[in-house]
Amino acid sequence: MADGTFKTVVKSTARSLLSDVKNEKYNLRRAFQDFGSDIAARSHTVISRENIRGLLIDFLAVVLIGLVVSLLCSLKEGGMDLYLSVMLPFIIICLFQFGVTALYDSSVRYATLTVILIFLGASLQIMLMLPAEDASGAYKLAIFAGVGTVAGLIGVPLLNYVFNYMNKRLAALLTLGGAAFLYLLLLVAAPNISGTKAWLVIGSVSFQLTEVTKVLAVVTFACIYTDSSIVPFRRLLYAVAALAMHGIGLILVNELGTLVVICIIFVVLGAAFLPSAKGLIAVVLAGLLCVAALVGFSYQCYRIWYAEPSAEQTVQETETETTVEGEVIAAETNAEGEPVAATEPATEAARPAKTHGRLYNKVVGKAADVFYKIRTRLILVIAPESLDEYGEGYQAKMARKAMLVTGWLGTSEEYEQNVPVIESDYIFLYVLMKIGIIGAFIVLAMLIAMMMETVIKVSVGGKVTEAAAAIGFICCIVVQSIITAASSAGLIPTVGLTFAFLSDGGSATVMNYIMTYFILFAMRKKLPSNVSPRPAAAETEQRQGRAASRGAVWRTE
């Protein structure tokens, strides 16, 4: 009997899903048609005398900002030709952004803040590349920004369809499935780079797929939290399940920083769209308990993993020499001839092989790895001097030095420190070095302003899933950037994330542009009442009629 009920449920769910999938082609067509009509209608309103004048002023401002930034930076650092040749594509990209802002009648404030960050990021990266006199990295930036722009322009109608037309349950399942597939792909095919498997390498190109899964996570949460067909408690459960899936995937590929951001988005969207916070608080507390339990478990694994001697270690011990007096000399000595105590290997590759079963090795080894990573990062914040200052502690030491020699308006050239990975994870330190503490505060203030602008603008619109997605995306951009800044400054443990628009990074740049264009889209004003898109009403009615007979669920506005 129970089997029969279970089979029935599975069959009906599968049938319902199949029917949802079949209906989606109509939703998809309608979404693109409506989008096209909307854009066409907006284009007509944009091309009016006042708007053209305003647009031209914005364009001129963008060009001016780009040129002035190039001039100022090259006056200080040299390389005027490099600046201009790289800034030109960025000027075009920013013009595009303003054009889209005008088209959507979206937030000029947000677009301006983003443009300033884009120019700042480009200038900083060029400054970093100047000493090496290698322009290829700078052109790469512009190429990725261009790709990001194109991806953003293509991505917006797609995301519009997902949020405003697609069956939410289907959307959530698809994005979750997509993310799971990407995690599996990374686990199987990605090489271990700097202790994580976040990059998929194809030839000479690498893609940081966890940036994509992060965006997919936002889409998943947005769809789940705003699915009115599910009761709030179930929405929370589904969101927890999605979070758990992302959590497992990210732990397996060792990308804990992205997991932190996804957890924050989970909490923020839950707080924003669930009617009661009690459930969410309970989940958060339970989550913290789980984290504590996991940390405890991984700590035990860490102790087991490094306490047990390996076969290699045993061989090493039997190979020690003895002096005439019988004193044992350790097998390993350092450059100064002093014996080296046994130390924990820094990377997985250096770890001695264990003698237990494969599954045991994988689980215990992985957990020990995670604990080791967390422990090292905590020590870097709490007691960096206890780490080898030329090994694990080097980056923290140099970051600390960079902080100490900065001033309100930047660091004198002779005091500039060479911090590893400053072009990416530690870009905020470079901001401190180049434009000083005041400049850094301005950047932080801009990020907060972007966040507030987004939240205010989307909260007055009518489309709740869009709003959820926009809030999720702005969290990705702003919260991640501030976490990155705080970790590079030593306030919180290092998380290995990038700073939006400032850090060097291909995949992250592309995803940031996609998210930015969608946020601009979500903040669009309604068309004036005397202007409306060409209706697809007749066709719509036909579709609805056919769909009703099939029992499809249509999204209505």
Next chain:
Amino acid sequence: MENGIKLNKRKISLLVALFGGFCFVFVCFIIFSTGVLKGISTEIDEERGKLISVEIEKNTYEGAIIDRWGMAITSTTQPGLRAEAADPECFSALIGYNSPIYGKSGLRSKYYSYLFNGGKDDRGAVLRLTIDAELQKKCYDLLDGYVGSVSVMNARTGEILALAARSDAEVGYDVNRIDIADENGKRPFDTYNSINAFWYNRAVMAQDPPGSTFKIVTAASMIENGIADYTFEDEGYIEISGAKIWNYDKNVYGWCDLEKALNRSVNTYFASAGIKLGSRALLDTAEKYLIGQTVDLDFAQLSSKIDFSGLNNSYVIASTAYGQGRLVLTPLQLCMIIQSVMNDGKMIRPYVVAQITDDGKTVYAPAAEAPISETIGPENNAVLKELLHSNGEYYGFDEYDYGYVIAKTGTAEVNYGAGNHVYLALAADFGDNAYAVCIDHTDVSGATGYGLAGDAKTILNALRDFNDLIPAAQSEMG
């Protein structure tokens, strides 16, 4: 919004506010941890100051240290690298080391802000010392095979002309190589560290019993307190509070007055005179010679000790009066004492830095200073000076050859097996200038201060040559 799902503005505002709060904390953290606002954390201010100094240092040519004639004692040709001393062993104890591993010491530590501050030309300031490099070298060579020091100063002006020191009879102190590891990975710093009291510049830091040189102070106290005509029948020893005080080598000198007692360094005479004076009088006179006080110099701090705990302890008073007891002085302070006798009782503060120039401008020059002590006054001092002059003649410092010389030897027996401390404090007046010298050895062979007379004559000859240069150099230097 739609279908009953609303954006909870209150909660989202709360979250944004929380986030804003985090950003505020972050901003405060940046201000705190960068140390841009001084005074919030002394630790961070120090760390920042140190780091900035290190960064400045990397781009600065270490300032040169030169002798009084402009001859380089240290020099460098590259920024960020330490200046090399031309004759390191001779000058190391004075100039100190500059090491990226061990930091800085000596003059390089004391005058760090001048030597390592680039200024307009990325070169540190130039430190001109009062030292005569040739004289310094001669004095250092005299210490070959000994632990000890030689201090030479101008008795009228306080300029230190030589301050040589050795902390080990065999291991020379080389600041140029202090952190350079040999093939076994051992650095000279480790060797120096393993030698007892190696880092002490013996001339200014070695506090030891001065032996019979303290009889200068006892004699001064006798003159001051009107018992300069005291006589004593010496039998080779004197018994005080049940303990015997012997003359050196248990010699018997018979009838002694102050002059004879000084010439022959009769312990029993001074022990008995000390009892006669009493601890208060002796202490008062010692204080006039700044014994028991801290004297601040432009490169070091001199400390000494005189202790009469239990003022009625006659044995302590008697021992102190002839130069043992609870009494320790540094050789440079002995030099100051003999300097004051030569200078009509006026004790001058010695100094070693004559001038500091940076970017062509003088940024430091010592200010003229009144004597730091009038000691026993000119009249009493004249009596003491004459007595010590008879000592000089007794030691063989012929006036014709060596000028008007006052001197006193000292041998302090050390009962922990480290040998005697032997001293010769003398001053010579060449007419236009006068000089004070103190030579000290830690000697294990049983020698006495008399054995230093040969070294002193070498120094006086060198001083005569130096003295001849001065009028010419002064007119050149304008």
